[in-house]
Amino acid sequence: MLADMHLVISPHVFSQRLGEETVLLNADSGAYFGLTPVASRAWELMQEGVGTREILAKLEAEFDAPSAQIEQDLEVFLLKLREKELVAF
Known part of the structure; x- marks a missing residue:
């Protein structure tokens, strides 16, 4: 169960909504990340x-x-965000 x-x-981290999707930019690394509608x-x-x-x-x-x-997809998503240093828990 998700804590x-x-x-x-x-x-x-900066974000921009584009229709149903969102693009994240890690300004420190210059890396972009595309998110699905659910993410x-x-x-x-x-x-x-x-x-x-x-x-x-x-x-x-x-x-x-x-x-x-x-729930499983959300847990994986949150762990990836933390791994990429886009969020902290």
Whole structure:
């Protein structure tokens, strides 16, 4: 089960919404990252300060996919964000 955490977006990360997708820029490394519509929605909620459990609940309500799959995908996404130093837990 996903732990309830509030993530902190790194100050060197900038984002831009493009339709249903979002592009992230790590200003320190110059690397760009493209987010899917579901990941874009999770990122938007993180920007609002929403905790991980509430993000999960909102994604489950808004997207047509099995809850277990959404939770697993969210966990992988959050770990990748941390690995790329885009967020801190």
